[in-house]
Amino acid sequence: MLDYILAGLEMAASWQSILMIALGLLSGIVIGAIPGMTADIGIILCLPLTYAMDPIPAMMLLLGIYCGGTYGGSITAILINTPGTPANAATTLDGYPMTLQGKSLKALQMALYSSFFGGIVSALICLFAAPAIARVAQTFGPPEYFCITFFGLSIIASISGDNIIKGIMGGVIGIFIALIGQDSVSGVIRFAFGNRKLAGGIPLLAVLVGLFALAELLSRSNYDPKNDPARKAKIKISQERVTWKEIKQCFRAWVVSSVIGTVVGATPGTGGGIAAFISYDQAKKMSKHGDNFGKGEIEGVAASEAANNATTGSTLIPLMTLGIPGDGCTAILIGAFMLQGMIPGPALFRDHPGTLYGIMLGLLFVNVLMLVFGLALTPLYSNISRIPYELMSALIIVYCIAGVYSNEGSTFHVLLAACIGVASFLLRKLGFSVVPIILGVVLGDLVETNFRNSMILSGGSLSIFVTRPFSLLFLLLALVSIGSFFYKSIKKHVKGTAPEQK
Amino acid sequence: MKMKKRFAFLLALALMLTALTACGGKTASSTVPENTSGSSQAEEPSASSDYPNKTVTIICPWGVGGGADTIARKITQVAEKYFDQPIIVENHTGASGTIGMGDAFDAAADGYTLVTANGPLFSLTPKYVDVQYTLDDFTMLRGMRTVSLMVVTNPKTTGFQSFDDILEYGKSHKLTYATSSGPGGDQYVVSSAAFISMGIEAEPVVLGSEAEVVNAIASGQVDLGLCTPPSYYAFQEEGTALAVATFYPEDVETKFGTVKCMENWGIDAIFGGMDCLAIRSDTPQEIIDKLNAMLDEVYADPDFTDYLKEMGYNLWDAKGDEVQTFIENQMDSMERYVELLESK
Incomplete structure (x- = not known):
């Protein structure tokens, strides 16, 4: 193995690879930061450029976009309350409140450090434990996928803010949106009302843009630049940076989130969004400042950003060893491997070990360079919030509509996004948080399909979820998570108005 | 003043990004060399004699990295040697492949838009999805591969x-x-x-x-x-x-x-799985001949055949008529199966 690592290092450290990493990261960060463009689109756009390249520089370009995009999405999540990609939805919960408090620079820095930490941990695990994890992942099937996504749904409780009932209602609305379209098991078309365009389902991007960006714009539509209290008061963007104390405070969240991100990433069909939500929930429960989550707590940003970048390395494990994509981006990476004449699957480690180790080592470089670029760029884009809102809002609208349209070249989807935007605006006015809704949309389809597939496998018996070791483990984790929420809220209730400790 | 300058810079940057968004999407197209953009402005060819004078696009109705996509991309790569203009692959995905087929159907019959098709797009999908095209609207150019389920x-x-x-x-x-x-x-x-x-x-x-x-x-x-x-x-x-x-x-x-x-x-x-290249059937014969001549060269090139062998794809070097008959047969059998399923 050491020979392969050395050979791989030689290829990964070539100037071509480093150049490609730099190009990939820069474009990835920009693409990730634009609402309506995700890392998937960036990878597809750059794929033809890789034809003429050697495998390692080619994969470095694409992995740079992948990692940069996952991190870049946090920038808009923090600054304008619109996650750049679905994986950053949890970051809005605390990142945006921090911006409102003038602490945008601090939040952006924490997002960068956390992404770096998660990415490095994941890349190291991928490098040293890929074959072992692959053996475990191979035994995963619909029951395990179901239990992990169920775990994801169970955290609605802790992200719904003050009102749990509204949180659950939001989650249900999200699941309902996910149900629209053709059912993947029986083929029945649901809730399309005879509209052929709805039969294809509602794309996640349209939901994301409508739910966050358009609704945010609507809710500020009475904005008057002459009467902007922030501008009148001349609130300065604090130049306050992340302190050592805060890093120490977040360290535990980083470690836990990186582990969660790695496990979720290695599970096919999940992705960064679920990892970020589960980690956010765990961090909230373990933190001393749990009650401050959702109000601008830096640990919240740390947890969700470490987790979503921790999926970037581990999604490569099922991809390279089994040929199974861990999320949408890696599904396209499979295509990139094929174009290089490498078929992802069990034979890949046997036939191209040097190249694979080169790619895994390159992933470490990707993360290091991401930190360097991030440090150089963060002060620049923390100034984005200086752009007058009347200009900013117009730009956001243009990006969003262009992004939704270009995804499938469909004006219908733009219309859908607009409707979702209006609905989301009304829900916000009624005191709903939109984050449980996006969670429901992301997970609804996965939960249903995997539950039904499990039932087919077991002949209709629910025992399949408890007789398989890993599915039992994930199920227990979900139950503990729900249990601890109720335990805490009962305890709080009993204490009544007693002043908070700590 | 300094503030204003910085603001102007940010605005310029933002506009640049807007332009970037506009070229996003589920299309995977390679950059077109400079010289072609000039000639494409010089109006479309009135006669098929100067074909090709601009980039040819192969629409793939499925995602990047699938069999049809991978082979089509290899064809474009090898064709550089034999074709005067670049060929690119664009993925127009969605609605079981009918989006891409619809786009190929809507394109001008000038030989600049090809499509990778398969049997079910004609024999099966139209039973479940509304489509504008029929088998008669397309001429099959060449088989790509057979797939045995x-x-x-x-x-x-x-x-x-x-x-x-x-x-x-x-x-x-x-x-x-x-x-x-x-x-x-x-x-x-x-x-x-x-x-x-x-x-x-x-x-x-x-x-x-x-x-x-x-x-x-x-x-x-x-x-x-x-x-x-x-x-x-x-x-x-x-x-x-x-x-x-x-x-x-x-x-x-x-x-x-x-x-x-x-x-x-x-x-x-x-069920015989296969992928093939198709073009609108009202394309001038002269252009179809030129495309076929190019495909002859590509299919004889070891660069292409070796790649397919290495990837484990089963090359299907069938001429247009053979592909056409293959699809017609499949339409008959699919008819029977769907009836059987619906009677159940």
């Missing part, structure tokens, strides 16, 4: 050594099988028809990708699975996967020996 099982966990074992077991037991095509998909329809005609009760587990199907078979989660070579080869070497029968119209030679087709058991469930 296999029934694969894991002899170690199921104990099945042959298709006969499965038929025997299925008489008294319900089977589960994994497939990567959902309702209305080709595999789903053909396999459902097959199980009905075998008198076996079987339930499909629809998984997201073929790799997951293979994995579900090899790890013993399902009794059977439907997959295509070479996805299961690595597992057959280990002994955790075994192809026992194929839906292809005739027996198929694989790395591990002959796999018999369904006809050997008297089961009416035939």
Whole structure:
């Protein structure tokens, strides 16, 4: 193995690879930061450029976009309350409140450090434990996928803010949106009302843009630049940076989130969004400042950003060893491997070990360079919030509509996004948080399909979820998570108005 | 003043990004060399004699990295040697491939838009999705590859050594099988028809990708699975996967020996998977000839044939008429299977 690592290092450290990493990261960060463009689109756009390249520089370009995009999405999540990609939805919960408090620079820095930490941990695990994890992942099937996504749904409780009932209602609305379209098991078309365009389902991007960006714009539509209290008061963007104390405070969240991100990433069909939500929930429960989550707590940003970048390395494990994509981006990476004449699957480690180790080592470089670029760029884009809102809002609208349209070249989807935007605006006015809704949309389809597939496998018996070791483990984790929420809220209730400790 | 300058810079940057958004999307196109943008402005060719004078696009109705996409991209790469203009692949995905087909149908019949098609786009999908095109609207240019759909099982966990074992077991037991095509998909329809005609009760587990199907078979989660070579080869070497029968119209030679087709058991469930290149049928013959001449060169180039062999794709060097007949036959059989399923 050491020979392969050395050979791989030689290829990964070539100037071509480093150049490609730099190009990939820069474009990835920009693409990730634009609402309506995700890392998937960036990878597809750059794929033809890789034809003429050697495998390692080619994969470095694409992995740079992948990692940069996952991190870049946090920038808009923090600054304008619109996650750049679905994986950053949890970051809005605390990142945006921090911006409102003038602490945008601090939040952006924490997002960068956390992404770096998660990415490095994941890349190291991928490098040293890929074959072992692959053996475990191979035994995963619909029951395990179901239990992990169920775990994801169970955290609605802790992200719904003050009102749990509204949180659950939001989650249900999200699941309902996910149900629209053709059912993947029986083929029945649901809730399309005879509209052929709805039969294809509602794309996640349209939901994301409508739910966050358009609704945010609507809710500020009475904005008057002459009467902007922030501008009148001349609130300065604090130049306050992340302190050592805060890093120490977040360290535990980083470690836990990186582990969660790695496990979720290695599970096919999940992705960064679920990892970020589960980690956010765990961090909230373990933190001393749990009650401050959702109000601008830096640990919240740390947890969700470490987790979503921790999926970037581990999604490569099922991809390279089994040929199974861990999320949408890696599904396209499979295509990139094929174009290089490498078929992802069990034979890949046997036939191209040097190249694979080169790619895994390159992933470490990707993360290091991401930190360097991030440090150089963060002060620049923390100034984005200086752009007058009347200009900013117009730009956001243009990006969003262009992004939704270009995804499938469909004006219908733009219309859908607009409707979702209006609905989301009304829900916000009624005191709903939109984050449980996006969670429901992301997970609804996965939960249903995997539950039904499990039932087919077991002949209709629910025992399949408890007789398989890993599915039992994930199920227990979900139950503990729900249990601890109720335990805490009962305890709080009993204490009544007693002043908070700590 | 300084503030203003910085603001102007940010605004410029933002405008640049806007332009970038506009070229985003599910299209994967390579950058077009400078010289072609000039000539394309010089109006489209009135005569087909100066064809080609701008970039030719192959629309792939499926995602990046699939078989048709990979082969089409290889064709564009090899064709650089034989064609005066660049050829690019764009993926117009969605609605079971009918979005891309619709775009190819809407494009001008000037020979600058080709499409990668397959049988089910004509024989099956139109039964479930509204489409504007018919088989008559397209001329088949050339076959790309054949795909033989296999029934694969894991002899170690199921104990099945042959298709006969499965038929025997299925008489008294319900089977589960994994497939990567959902309702209305080709595999789903053909396999459902097959199980009905075998008198076996079987339930499909629809998984997201073929790799997951293979994995579900090899790890013993399902009794059977439907997959295509070479996805299961690595597992057959280990002994955790075994192809026992194929839906292809005739027996198929694989790395591990002959796999018999369904006809050997008297089961009416035939499905020959294939991908082909097609173009609008009202394209001038002169242009079609030029494209065929280019494809002749590409298909004879070892760069192309070796790549396909290495990837385990089964090159199908069939001329347009042969492809046409193949699709017509498939339309007849699919008609029967859909009727059979609907009568159930």
